[in-house]
Amino acid sequence: MKHAAFLPRHALQILLDALSGEGYRVVGPRVRDGAILYEELRDVADLPAGWRDEQQPGQYRLERTDTQRSFAWAHGPQGIKPLVFRPRESLWRVHRSADGRMAFSASIPQDPPLAVIGARACDLAALELQDRHFLESIRDPSYAAHRAGLFIVAVHCTHPASTCFCVSTGDGPRAGKGFDLALSELDEGYLIEVGSERGAHIARMLPLQLSSDEQREQAEAEIAHAAALQTRQLPGTNLRDSLFANLDHPRWREVAERCLSCGNCTSVCPTCFCHAEQDLPSLDGQSAEHVRQWDSCFSEGHSTIHGIVIRAETGQRYRQWLTHKLGSWHDQYGRSGCVGCGRCITWCPVGIDLTEEARAICGPNGEGAT
Amino acid sequence: MSKPRIAVHKFSSCDGCQLAFLNAGEDLLTLGALVDIRHFLEAGFAEEGAEVDIAFVEGSISTPDEVERIRRVRANSRHLVTLGACATAGGLQALRNLDDSNEDWKQAIYAQPEFIHTLAHAEPVHAHVKVDFELWGCPVNGRQVLAAVRQLLFGVAPLDERDKVCMECKRQHAVCVMVTQGKPCMGPVTRTGCGALCPRFGRDCYACFGPAENANTAALARRLEGLGLPPVDIARRFLFINSQAPAFREEGLRHYPPGFADD
Amino acid sequence: MNPYLPREAEIVERIQETPTVFTLRLRLTDGQPYGFEAGQFNMLYLHGVGEVPISIVAGGEADGLLTHTIRAVGRVTRGMMALRAGERIGLRGPFGRGWPLAAAEGREVVVVTGGLGCAPSVSIIHHILRHRERYGRLTILQGVKHADDLIWRTQYEAWSRQPEVRVLLVADVASPGWQGAVGRVTALFDRIELDAAHAIAMLCGPEGMMLASAAALEQLGLAAGDIYLSMERNMQCAVGHCGHCQFGARFVCRDGPVFAWPDIRDLLGVRGF
Numbered sequence: 001m002k003h004a005a006f007l008p009r010h011a012l013q014i015l016l017d018a019l020s021g022e023g024y025r026v027v028g029p030r031v032r033d034g035a036i037l038y039e040e041l042r043d044v045a046d047l048p049a050g051w052r053d054e055q056q057p058g059q060y061r062l063e064r065t066d067t068q069r070s071f072a073w074a075h076g077p078q079g080i081k082p083l084v085f086r087p088r089e090s091l092w093r094v095h096r097s098a099d100g101r102m103a104f105s106a107s108i109p110q111d112p113p114l115a116v117i118g119a120r121a122c123d124l125a126a127l128e129l130q131d132r133h134f135l136e137s138i139r140d141p142s143y144a145a146h147r148a149g150l151f152i153v154a155v156h157c158t159h160p161a162s163t164c165f166c167v168s169t170g171d172g173p174r175a176g177k178g179f180d181l182a183l184s185e186l187d188e189g190y191l192i193e194v195g196s197e198r199g200a201h202i203a204r205m206l207p208l209q210l211s212s213d214e215q216r217e218q219a220e221a222e223i224a225h226a227a228a229l230q231t232r233q234l235p236g237t238n239l240r241d242s243l244f245a246n247l248d249h250p251r252w253r254e255v256a257e258r259c260l261s262c263g264n265c266t267s268v269c270p271t272c273f274c275h276a277e278q279d280l281p282s283l284d285g286q287s288a289e290h291v292r293q294w295d296s297c298f299s300e301g302h303s304t305i306h307g308i309v310i311r312a313e314t315g316q317r318y319r320q321w322l323t324h325k326l327g328s329w330h331d332q333y334g335r336s337g338c339v340g341c342g343r344c345i346t347w348c349p350v351g352i353d354l355t356e357e358a359r360a361i362c363g364p365n366g367e368g369a370t
Numbered sequence: 371m372s373k374p375r376i377a378v379h380k381f382s383s384c385d386g387c388q389l390a391f392l393n394a395g396e397d398l399l400t401l402g403a404l405v406d407i408r409h410f411l412e413a414g415f416a417e418e419g420a421e422v423d424i425a426f427v428e429g430s431i432s433t434p435d436e437v438e439r440i441r442r443v444r445a446n447s448r449h450l451v452t453l454g455a456c457a458t459a460g461g462l463q464a465l466r467n468l469d470d471s472n473e474d475w476k477q478a479i480y481a482q483p484e485f486i487h488t489l490a491h492a493e494p495v496h497a498h499v500k501v502d503f504e505l506w507g508c509p510v511n512g513r514q515v516l517a518a519v520r521q522l523l524f525g526v527a528p529l530d531e532r533d534k535v536c537m538e539c540k541r542q543h544a545v546c547v548m549v550t551q552g553k554p555c556m557g558p559v560t561r562t563g564c565g566a567l568c569p570r571f572g573r574d575c576y577a578c579f580g581p582a583e584n585a586n587t588a589a590l591a592r593r594l595e596g597l598g599l600p601p602v603d604i605a606r607r608f609l610f611i612n613s614q615a616p617a618f619r620e621e622g623l624r625h626y627p628p629g630f631a632d633d
Numbered sequence: 634m635n636p637y638l639p640r641e642a643e644i645v646e647r648i649q650e651t652p653t654v655f656t657l658r659l660r661l662t663d664g665q666p667y668g669f670e671a672g673q674f675n676m677l678y679l680h681g682v683g684e685v686p687i688s689i690v691a692g693g694e695a696d697g698l699l700t701h702t703i704r705a706v707g708r709v710t711r712g713m714m715a716l717r718a719g720e721r722i723g724l725r726g727p728f729g730r731g732w733p734l735a736a737a738e739g740r741e742v743v744v745v746t747g748g749l750g751c752a753p754s755v756s757i758i759h760h761i762l763r764h765r766e767r768y769g770r771l772t773i774l775q776g777v778k779h780a781d782d783l784i785w786r787t788q789y790e791a792w793s794r795q796p797e798v799r800v801l802l803v804a805d806v807a808s809p810g811w812q813g814a815v816g817r818v819t820a821l822f823d824r825i826e827l828d829a830a831h832a833i834a835m836l837c838g839p840e841g842m843m844l845a846s847a848a849a850l851e852q853l854g855l856a857a858g859d860i861y862l863s864m865e866r867n868m869q870c871a872v873g874h875c876g877h878c879q880f881g882a883r884f885v886c887r888d889g890p891v892f893a894w895p896d897i898r899d900l901l902g903v904r905g906f
Contacts, residue, residue: 003469031573033544033545033550034545034550034551035545035550036401037543037545040681057550058549058593059549059551059552060546061550062550077540077545077546078394078543082543085539087540087543087589088541091637091638091820092635092637092638093641094639094678094680094723096680096721100719100720100721101662101721102641102680102721102722102723103641104638104640104641104723105638106635106637106638106640126526133874134874135874137873137887138567138636138872138873138874138887139636140636140874141635141637145633148431152439161760167706168475205581222498238419242408244881244899247903256586257588257589258586258589259405259586260534260558261534262534262557262558262559263533263534263536263537263540264536264546264558265380265540267536267540268540271877273412273874274875274876274877275869275870275874275875275876276869276875276877277684277869277870278529278874279681279682279683280517281520281524281680281681281682283397283400283401283402283404283519284400284404285404285520285523285524285680285681286704288680288681290482290637290684292870292875293541294540294541295537295538295875295876295877296536297534297876299534299583300533300583300584301532301533301867302534302867302876302877303866303867303877304544304867305865305866305867306704306706306707306710307706307707309866310866310905310906311905313584313905314586315905316904316905318881319905320906323881324879328879328881329883330882331881332882335834345544346549347549349536349546349548349549349555349558349590349593350589350590350592350593367496469652521681521682521708522684524679524680524681524712525712525715526679526708526709526711526712527711529708588714604830
């Protein structure tokens with residue numbers, strides 16, 4: 001934060017306008033239906049100023065506070081994931097002519113590039129993981145198209161929820177990398193760090209001032225305070241061996257008593273990448289659209305193979321989720337698939353806590369069954 | 371090649387599910403060009419005994435006449451597809467199956483109850499004849515019905531949408547009404563197919579599409595209890611529309627207090 | 634290159650093998666070259682219905698046709714069974730890692746298959762017979778549930794007449810005229826002699842059968858790393874993106890479907906994986 005510049009609070013609108021002027025469709029946090037969601041954002045007045053989220057396992061409530069700050073909250077159900085790995089998206093279309101010939105055409109997204117305001121450190125870490133999944137081995141054309149244009153304005157987290165544990169996964173609360181611009185919100189405005197050439201280009205359009213030592217110290221102190229506030233944590237750092245050594249642990253059956261296998265956890269998880277493909281033919285049968293949509297390892301269809309459901313039981317599905325998320329991600333992508341955002345805890349209708357389940361199965365330090 | 375023949379038969383129901391066809395707009399014209407509609411009273415086609423390739427059946431089996439008629443429909447149809455909650459799981463009228471109140475209701479409602487010939491229980495179609503595919507919902511919707519028609523015309527089984535409503539909520543960015551408002555939403559145990567219609571408008575799902583696969587009804591019932599719902603309301607959540615679907619029936623009856631029907 | 638976009642293929646020939654098993658011989662209509670390795674698979678697309686992963690039985694031979702043998706078990710495959718010669722489908726591939734052809738050179742090869750597991754292994758048998766001089770003795774152990782399930786009887790007979798080829802057939806349930814053994818495929822291991830130090834095994838079929846066979850082969854002295862298995866899981870994207878086929882850390886579509894036994898032995902047979 002040594003080189004952060006200062007942007008007065010009233011000048012944030014200039015940032016939105018600059019991004020729009022450069023051709024970005026700007027999305028940012030707004031209050032809708034009792035939660036903070038990323039929606040189209042044109043006016044800083046629509047930011048959730050004075051709102052705070054109170055999160056508990058299975059519970060999310062927005063509360064009014066007396067602050068004028070716009071980012072004094074943790075997060076809503078979405079990360080950046082829905083912007084790049086869309087919940088439902090066409091992959092290709094086919095047209096069949098009267099003589100039976102088929103013509104296939106790829107559906108490559110043509111929408112304008114997005115700029116997202118308010119991304120959190122956990123979501124940047126998740127985006128990096130999704131990049132590796134969708135771009136590294138075999139390039140996913142749709143993801144690549146959305147990702148290429150994405151401009152990220154991160155905001156360092158100062159108000160974690162009770163369900164957050166990004167400190168224990170090493171992913172927050174400071175947004176360390178992967179942004180174009182990063183903001184620290186102070187009462188009087190924002191400290192701005194530049195993270196990319198594109199970010200520098202936009203920053204040059206802003207009425208930036210020199211920041212003071214006090215402002216930088218204040219911003220650092222707030223991030224440090226956010227880290228200190230977190231009480232939840234995952235045991236250990238690499239739970240793979242201990243999870244795979246406990247595939248018969250009775251806890252899988254116990255959690256299955258509570259788990260609804262509804263897929264809310266995987267849907268809000270910013271790193272979960274599973275999706276199902278489906279054909280949507282026109283009624284006349286001449287053409288069809290081949291789409292993909294978010295799927296979940298908690299669904300029956302996820303493991304169905306010619307009529308056999310490999311994971312018919314909830315306990316097996318929960319085990320698949322946890323052994324993958326906290327275990328085999330290490331083999332696949334060199335780190336845990338969990339970035340500590342805690343969304344799976346908050347948005348689980350029955351409040352199942354992944355950190356608690358991991359502790360029950362792996363022991364308090366990840367050393368194995370207790 | 372002659373066009374596939376279809377029929378839409380009505381049994382004990384409100385007729386609402388047939389509107390999935392009648393409200394289809396332009397698609398109805400397309401459908402008319404693809405198939406030969408032989409029987410569909412609400413649309414003016416009346417040939418009840420016609421042999422067809424696909425018969426859609428709306429309504430539950432609630433009278434002795436209907437028991438006979440559904441057998442004839444089955445005999446005349448290559449594929450039989452139920453259309454909606456009544457035909458698939460008994461519907462609202464199957465609430466009378468929960469106790470022996472059928473006679474009492476008849477006496478209370480009709481001026482001349484001696485002309486009313488109903489069975490003690492309203493039953494889903496599959497209780498009487500083999501069903502090839504079931505379309506859930508109260509009511510079904512056009513997308514769902516026409517997708518099934520299209521797959522049958524392709525000569526394959528329709529896609530059985532058995533996932534939970536929650537997954538569709540999240541795809542549509544509908545904010546969870548249970549987590550944010552404590553509403554007694556049935557989404558976690560209910561089949562998708564509606565497009566998460568109610569939660570998208572801030573309303574809790576009332577399970578009109580019936581049980582999803584692997585529905586953990588007991589866990590949801592405990593959660594509803596935790597939200598402050600008394601047992602009678604928990605029973606109602608499960609029994610309301612699809613009381614004859616086993617998963618909902620069993621969970622509902624677990625919370626069904628004595629004298630419930632007298633409320 | 635868009636990994637999701639199918640190419641058009643015309644059905645040149647269609648063979649009904651059994652009441653539920655059929656073979657499609659396909660010609661890609663775009664005229665572009667197509668190459669594959671034995672053990673890989675294609676995604677076949679039925680118009681308006683969807684895609685299914687199907688292993689490649691043969692292709693690239695004199696007539697240039699791609700051969701797929703398919704069992705009608707799901708929506709898409711049942712629909713495909715109604716297709717006739719001249720009709721068209723979509724095809725993309727090949728995907729995955731096939732059999733260890735290079736590692737097998739100069740060695741005795743044991744092919745163990747069960748049920749329609751024979752489809753993925755036929756490609757390796759074809760390859761070995763076409764390049765007979767590169768490989769040692771070939772032993773084919775084929776098990777079926779019911780003797781009537783065995784397809785390609787004449788092909789097995791033809792193979793058995795080739796030099797240095799042994800074919801042993803076994804059925805759980807025999808039928809009149811059955812020449813093979815009765816029982817499980819593992820029962821055949823007592824009947825074969827094997828130069829275990831110089832042999833390599835390729836297994837394909839139900840997981841229980843592969844588990845038992847891998848154990849029996851290890852008993853016969855084969856090194857675990859010389860035993861290869863072809864896995865099946867739900868595969869939709871075929872490029873390791875959709876997540877369905879994950880088997881522990883492995884994506885069966887991309888890292889498999891053929892795996893060395895030590896790579897998957899920890900999880901194979903664990904219910905729910």
